[in-house]
Amino acid sequence: MPRKRTPDAHDRILDAAGGLFDRYGVHAVGMQQIIDDLGCGKQLLYREFASKDKLVVAYLERCTQDWDRTFARALAAAATPEEQLVEVVRAVQTMVPGTRGCSLRNTHAEFPDPEHPAHQVSLEHFKAVREQLRELARRTSAADPDRLGDRIMLIIDGVYASGATLGATGTAEEAVALARDVIRIETSLPVAESEIPADVR
Known part of the structure; x- marks a missing residue:
């Protein structure tokens, strides 16, 4: 047995x-x-x-679970969908391990064969994340919420890529500011007074 x-x-x-x-x-x-x-x-x-393939798949599945928990915490940290998108970007800095960036992105690059289970798990994760961000963007007043979701995903990609080389904390601060700018443009939100530099008020 x-x-x-x-x-x-x-x-x-x-x-x-x-x-x-x-x-x-x-x-x-x-x-x-x-x-x-x-x-x-x-x-x-x-x-x-x-087998090692089974171990790698389990590792990737754990990474996707880590993302889901991080995403849920980001949603709970803000009241509006616009701010929730910002919080998702802010939260990504906690998911940059060591100096190599995103585990799922790295593994996806290591396994280019579309038939390999590691490639499939990572690709499905990225599709799911894209839909999560698009769905959240659809709750905003954005004229093209899918475009907004995709732009937030590009910012997140930048945090993973630049955070590995420039440091996650500083990169995240710039990414959060960029996310706010993109959301403001896409939703035509007014600029809050607290965000206007004192010398130009």
Whole structure:
């Protein structure tokens, strides 16, 4: 009779593998390196994940769950859909691991074969995120909410790309300001007095 999956071992393996994948990239990390880093036996690793592909897919699925939680927190942090879009951009800085940017984007680039499960999981994630942002934008007064959603996604992409090289905090501040500008233009919102520089009031 096959042994049942052990949730604690499953999560510990994902923690170890995820840290290595985020630091070095998926292709650069072998199963033996994960075993050595975790200090577990090969039998345990392969009992929880029968292949590296299955481990990578589980890693990506965990990343998508992290995004969903971050998105939900951003929605809860603001009262209006316009401000919720801004909060989503602000929240992205917390999801830039190490110096390599977005785990899902990096893995998507490492697996260009459209038939590979890692490629499929990451691509489906990006489609879902795009629809999340578009749906949120549809709650605003934007004349073209889908365009607004797509522009916010481009800003988020920029945070991941530039945050990895320039630092997430400073990049996020500029990204938030840019998001506000884009939303204001797309929805024709007036500029709040607090956002006008004192020397031009």
